Amino acid sequence: MNRILTELHRILRDEGTLIFLILVPLGYPLLYAYLYTNEVVREVPVVAVLPSSTSMGREFVRMVDASPSVDIVLRTSRMEEAKEWMRRKEAYGIIYLPNDFERNLQRGEQTHVSLFCDMSALLYYKALVITCTDVSLKMNDAIRLRLMPGLTTRQEEVSTMPVQYESVTSFNPQSGFATFLIPAVLILIIQQTLLLGTGLLAGTDRDLGKRPHQVGGKGMLARAFACIIIGIFTCTYMLVAVPHLFHLPQLADALTLVTFILPYQLACTFFALTLSAFVPNREACMLLFVFTSVPLLFLSGISWPESNIPMGWKLFSYLFPSTFGINGFVHINTMGASLHEVKTEYAALWIQSGIYFLTASYCWRKYKGV
Amino acid sequence: MFPFLRECRRMVHDPLYLSSIILPPLVCYILFTSLMAEGLPTKLPTGVVDMDDSHTSRSIVRNLGAYQHTHIVSHYPTAHEAFDAMQRGDIYGFYLIPERMEAEALSEKQPTVSFYLNEAYLIAGALLYKDMRTLSELTDANIGEEQLYARGAAQWQVMPILQPIVIEPHPLGNPWLNYSVYLNNTLLPGVLLLTVMLVTVYSIGSELKQGTAQEWLSAADGKILPALLGKLLPQTCLFFSMALLCDAWLFGFLHFPLGGGLLPMLVALFLSVLATQTFGIFLFCLFPWMRMAMSAAALWSVVSFSISGFSFPAMAMSPAIQMLNNLFPLRHYFLIYANSALNGYAAEYAFTSYVALCLFLLLPLPFLGRLKRVLTTYEYME
Structure with missing residues (x-):
């Protein structure tokens, strides 16, 4: 018990560990949630190029402008002017209505609307294409009625849309960026701050001439307990308070969440302690651990789908608690899964806890350092 | 010349130093591009x-x-x-x-x-x-x-x-909607710049920690500017090689779109490396003790991936963030990349980004006196 208090005291007194084990878990989630708080891109600036005399063309552009996703910043008849707006980054897309736009429609022929989109963010493209497609579907209905005057509205609807469709976006109704990314980031922060925090502690030992085997198994356990005690507070704050504060989905059943996070915290702690045994000085863990946050986020399969991660990298990703932690937490928190539905991740985390406990005990008892 | 040689020796004798320059970028170059080799997830x-x-x-x-x-x-x-x-x-x-x-x-x-x-x-x-x-x-x-x-x-x-009205989308520069093109063009330089930041702070801080700051300064006749240049130049050479490798990998081997030619991209990446190095010096001047400076460098670099707006666009972030992101070299690199390589526009349309990167180079100048004072008087505390 005394040893645990000593470790806690050390963590609170050392600026480095204080930052990584306490301040980062408190501050980073707020920063990230704030960055993505708008969830979606609204009012992407777009130029409309349309011939001067077309009432239907103007109607099309007006409907696009009225949508929440696109903002028509300029209407012009000159393509060159539109391109210049794109080059000056005053617009991220061009809607081009050809000169025969209206004539084709009146003759009962098909007409084509071209969209040119800046691809520096895929969300610009998504906003522009979905908005214009929706507007075109709406206008198409009106045009058809005129083309086939014999038809009643009902007949027209049935003949052009014999089967209706609806899309149900589950778990993230507005397809928001924060809802998708923040839960994963929160879980990753737990692992990465433990890596850096324990790395700093181990590095300080080494700087003071104390080698891992001199710290010993008991020293390691005391450190683990200190991390877990701090973890109880930081996890509660990050996984309960932060999502609540930023109105992110929280479908988790409290008991399920606690039961799942327990092995995650254990696995992360012993994983971090295992690696920290090899840290030769304080700075090494910064130089070698910090960059891993970015690849680990991608290896979890939250962004690039897990089904499409090459087998070799997938096996590699199983080494890290974050892979199972992120997927399990997203399922529980964002998708309301029960423990039964995340049993693979849950079991994997317990296995990792066991293995990394053994490796940590071994390293801290036997490893003498180079 | 002497501080330059001295730094090369330090690099060779400290395996951590050298490997932390080469390993993180190299691992990420390979990992990210092989992870997304498919381009667009199928099946x-x-x-x-x-x-x-x-x-x-x-x-x-x-x-x-x-x-x-x-x-x-x-x-x-x-x-x-x-x-x-x-x-x-x-x-x-x-x-x-x-x-x-x-x-x-x-x-x-x-x-x-x-x-x-x-x-x-x-x-x-x-x-x-x-x-x-x-x-x-x-x-x-x-x-x-x-x-x-x-x-x-x-x-x-x-x-x-x-279907009276047909919509025809033309995604410019990346007609395949390739995610590897979309993300890796900024992710890989991002990891390189993260490495630059940490190594810069580490290399200056380690002089204080090992108590060799006086020796370092006297190798440059007690002048801070030559001492810094001599120290950072060997790193710059290695980082430029990693930058060259990055561009060779992205544009040469993977044939990612390069509408505006290679030159603007090389200039942008080299400038970003230099800007990050000077930003590292600046951070060290602000927090002239190792543990704080390293922590600040780490936190700053990790945020750069989100705040530079290459995945979630900056225009959808709050106005305060849109101002703050100017302080991140990766943001300017991303804007130059989108302008030049992706869209093939002339470099003049990204003029402000080039200027911003150059301004970073001047950032530490007012603080050099302070840095010298720290180096000559400070003792590393455990």
Whole structure:
């Protein structure tokens, strides 16, 4: 018990560990949630190029402008002017209505609307294409009625849309960026701050001439307990308070969440302690651990789908608690899964806890350092 | 010249120093580009609930299976079971065809098919949405076409009736919607700049920690500027090599779009490396003790990936963030990349970004006196 208090005291007194084990878990989630708080891109600036005399063309552009996703910043008849707006980054897309736009429609022929989109963010493209497609579907209905005057509205609807469709976006109704990314980031922060925090502690030992085997198994356990005690507070704050504060989905059943996070915290702690045994000085863990946050986020399969991660990298990703932690937490928190539905991740985390406990005990008892 | 040679010796004798310059970028170059080698994720696990089991519904399911992003892994008897499978993560979405769909369609009762997508996995959800929506439109078109013919419409009348206005998207610079192009062009330089930041702070701080700061300064006759230049130049050479490797890998080997030519991109990346080095010096002047400076460098660098706006655009972030992101070299690199390589516009349209990167180079100048004072008087504390 005394040893645990000593470790806690050390963590609170050392600026480095204080930052990584306490301040980062408190501050980073707020920063990230704030960055993505708008969830979606609204009012992407777009130029409309349309011939001067077309009432239907103007109607099309007006409907696009009225949508929440696109903002028509300029209407012009000159393509060159539109391109210049794109080059000056005053617009991220061009809607081009050809000169025969209206004539084709009146003759009962098909007409084509071209969209040119800046691809520096895929969300610009998504906003522009979905908005214009929706507007075109709406206008198409009106045009058809005129083309086939014999038809009643009902007949027209049935003949052009014999089967209706609806899309149900589950778990993230507005397809928001924060809802998708923040839960994963929160879980990753737990692992990465433990890596850096324990790395700093181990590095300080080494700087003071104390080698891992001199710290010993008991020293390691005391450190683990200190991390877990701090973890109880930081996890509660990050996984309960932060999502609540930023109105992110929280479908988790409290008991399920606690039961799942327990092995995650254990696995992360012993994983971090295992690696920290090899840290030769304080700075090494910064130089070698910090960059891993970015690849680990991608290896979890939250962004690039897990089904499409090459087998070799997938096996590699199983080494890290974050892979199972992120997927399990997203399922529980964002998708309301029960423990039964995340049993693979849950079991994997317990296995990792066991293995990394053994490796940590071994390293801290036997490893003498180079 | 002497501090330069001295630094080279330190580098060779400290394996951590050298490996932390080369390893992180190299690992990430290989990892990210091989992870996303496919470009656009295909064959995502998808489920089907076909409660109709008619000629038409089976043909819809067959068509869905032929789409690029969809891979039908399972049929479920009820929506409930499919939803459970989605919650378990077996599938990213499923397509639901209700009972008597075919019969109702033929008797003009307009049945409704639904698709359920798991948007907690945003990319997978968006790609499946695209496939399923296209399929539904085409299904309508096919049935609608037959019904119009049955009513006596001529062939030339059919398409204009079904779809008078056709939308033709032209994604500029990345017509394949390739995610590797979209992300890796900024991710890889981002990891390189993160490394630059940490190594710069580490190399200056380690002089204080090892008590060799006086020796370092006297190698440059006690002048701080030559001492710094001599110290950072060997690193700059290595970072430039890693930058060259990055561009060779992206544009040479992977043939990513390079509309504006290689020169603006090389200049941008070299300038970003220098800007990050000077920003590192600046950070060390602000927090002239190792543990604080390293922590600040680490936190700053990790935020750069989000704040530079290459995945979630900066225009959708708050105005305060849009000002703050100017302090991140990666933000300016990203803007130059989008302008030059992706869109092929002239360098003058990214003029402000080049200027911003150059301004970073001046950042530490007012603080050099302070840095020298720290180096000559400070003692490393445990």
